[in-house]
Amino acid sequence: MLFRSGQRILVYDLGGGTFDATILRLQEGTFHVLATLGDRQLGGHDWTTDLLEYVSRQLSEAFGQDPRDDPAVHQELYIRCETAKRDLSQLERVTISCMFQDKVSEFTIDRKTFECLTERRIQDSVSWCNHALAKANPPLTWAEIDKILLVGGSTRLRRVQEALAEASGKTPIRTSEVDTMVALGAAVIAKGTVRLRKPLIAAVSPSVTMGSRTQTGIVAVNVEDSCPRNLGTRVIVWDSDSPNIENSVIIPYGTIIPAEKQRDDFTVGSVGQIHFDVPIVEFDNMGPDVILKTCRFLCKPNTPSRSRIAICFKYDRSGEVNVEARNARTGETLDKQTVDYVEPDLSQF
DSSP states (O other), rough: OOOOOOOEEEEEEEOOOOOOOOEEEEETEEEEEEEEEEEOOOOOHHHHHHHHHHHHHHHHHHHOGGGGOOOHHHHHHHOOOOOOOHTTOOEEEEEEEEETTTTEEEEEHHHHHHHHHHHHHHHHHHHHHHHHHHHHSOOOOGGGOOOOEEEEEEEESHHHHHHHHHHHHSOOOOOTTTTTTHHHHEEEHSSSSOOOSSEEOSSSSSOOOOOOOOOOOOEEEEEEEBOEEEEEEEEEEEEEEEEEEEEEEOOTTTTSEEEEEEEEEEEOOTTTTTEEEEEEEEEEESOEEEEEEEEEEEEEEEEEOOOOOEEEEOOOOOOOEEEEEEEETOOOBEEEEEEEOOOOOOOGG
């Protein structure tokens, strides 16, 4: 596995509970994030669940009772299906046995049947890759991706590699460290260097070095991260004299992290308002909105209606987003506290 300056790499990360597709460009020793998307509800667990549902239907038809109604049987069957899923990465067929209604039941399932049961999961993940390609600026095609790197234990599923090869025309790269690659990457970023056992990053020419290399084989690794989705808050706006709730962008998608952005065109809504809430929202047109947390800011006594408020978002390298609010006219910072998000009651406006 050798990365060269100028290459674009699609990282396909399928773990036990989540999926992410990230496109990187390696330039002068720095990995630049071109696009990243994912599904927090898609992971290897779903493949196990699909197999569990299939076996449960077989048992229900044979015994007239769903084994999932018995918590102990359900748990045992889930474990057996998880083992079968992993074995099907190497074997053509496996046998799943389960004690149910005082009888040992066995079901044999081949890889082709398993792949048919779970094909929709594979296509969902490929669809997310296509969205990530389209979201890059400028948009990319599979032909413009130089390498595909597999991350996460669930990428051992053979159909994952086949589907990506079909979509891209390229053979994905899967190392022996798919389970620990995220942890290793986090350690490298935290330290800023990595000791190479073999060359992973190649120079364009003998006079160009990717990162700073020493005789001990230590290479500096730089990662330029960017905001994966729009970050903003929810505001009440008036359209034809009717109030509506809308998302308002403060840090746009693609902004290089760390970032600090401020907008001072917000206002309080009513005379004597004692506080206002600022939910931190991740949003785009690719998936559902995600509210990270909500900050409540306390208004000063006798704050006039329509007083302008400046909202500042600070997004650091660790992924933490901090919010500050101040009176736009006086510059006075407002006190805050963290609260649960509650959808505003528009009838009061």
